[in-house]
Amino acid sequence: MTYANGRIIHDADAHTMETGDWLAPYLDADLIEALGPLYGDAAVGDRILGIIEDSKKRKTDPEADAAARENVIAGTKGWGGYGAFDTDERKTALDALGFQSQLVFPTFGLGLLRRAKGDDQLYRAAHALNCAQAAFCASDKRMLLVAFVPMDDPKRALDLLEKSLELGAAAIMVSSSPPADKRSPGHPDYDPFWAMMAEAGVPFVLHIGPGTMTQPEAYRDNGRERAADLHGGGENLRFPDFMCVGLAPQMFLTALAYDGVFQRHPTLRGGVIECGAGWVPSFLLQLDYGYKSFQRTDKYLQEMDLKPSEFIRRAIKVTPFAGEDVGVLIEQAGPDMFLFSSDYPHPEGTRDPIGQFEKSLGKFDEGVKDKFYRTNFEGFMGEAIKRVAVVPA
16 A cells, blocks of 8 residues: 555655756756856765765665665655655655655755856756756656746746746746846736746746745844754754745735736646745735725726735645644635645655644545645646546555
8 A cells, every 4th residue: 555545646845856966967068167066065065975875775785775665755855765866766656655746846956056157057057957857757757847947037037938848847936036136027028938837737836945035134143042953953944934934925926916917817827835834824814905905096906807815716726834734724715725745855744744634634524635635736737737647546
């Protein structure tokens, strides 16, 4: 029996844990030199590369391989996770998990893009990352490619979007902050971008990382030693940062609704992934209150066919964290907005995400549960889900 235990489940958030040479086959020589090694810090890089090399030994060690795949969801995570960077292992992991499909996001490859100097380097590096991710996903239709498209330059973004769709991208990740801090994502310059996505039936996704808001640095000067992060180290989110992760998505979605993107492109769909979901009910209520308060004097609100909250409900899906009370969220915002995710092989997804969610889903009938695990995702993915044969696990 698989981890899904007979239920049809789509996983809205999974990752690769990139090796040091992950992008190298797709980068021009000048970019390899300009961007440097993926894991640039010697101490950190050596530790990571050591984990990767140890994991590769499973290929020739049947006992180690069997131990690693005995219970993949509860086993080692990160670079040591089964299928973290090896596509054949990921296929076996999906067999064990029993998920019908899995959106596959990059992890540290995105960090390399931050070293790009100028738009030329940025867009070439982003295309290289997308090619590397496409190669990982190519061997199994259950692995749905998420391509990253920086929106800094509208024309280049449109070109990279087209290339990403040609690669077979099932979703397009964009930063949840304003493109290059220059203009709203709802600016008319981006209308061809949103139109292409809507026509292709491919959703956009906002994910923790690109554009995420964290606590302003001034707040960190509180006269106390800084606490450890989520995993006891210093590289990930801390509690005050965690409280901010839903802010950028709310501003981004507000812009798309207010600037008319969802009205001009009624088939456009989007998702907010790994940014929590506790903010969703209050966000919808605040949109309704704002609409009621400003609609009398704001001509743009008057021109809307739907209320802003109705555009969001029609277009957007959100993944709760495994420890959130999804039952309460469904009671407050309805059953149509939320998606299951495992975050595999990241440890934040926990060793038993289904079990975590089931703690608060027990009060609901099978129809509501099926929306969370399956049908909300299928509606969100549009045309892309047709590549996956949805059959009982």
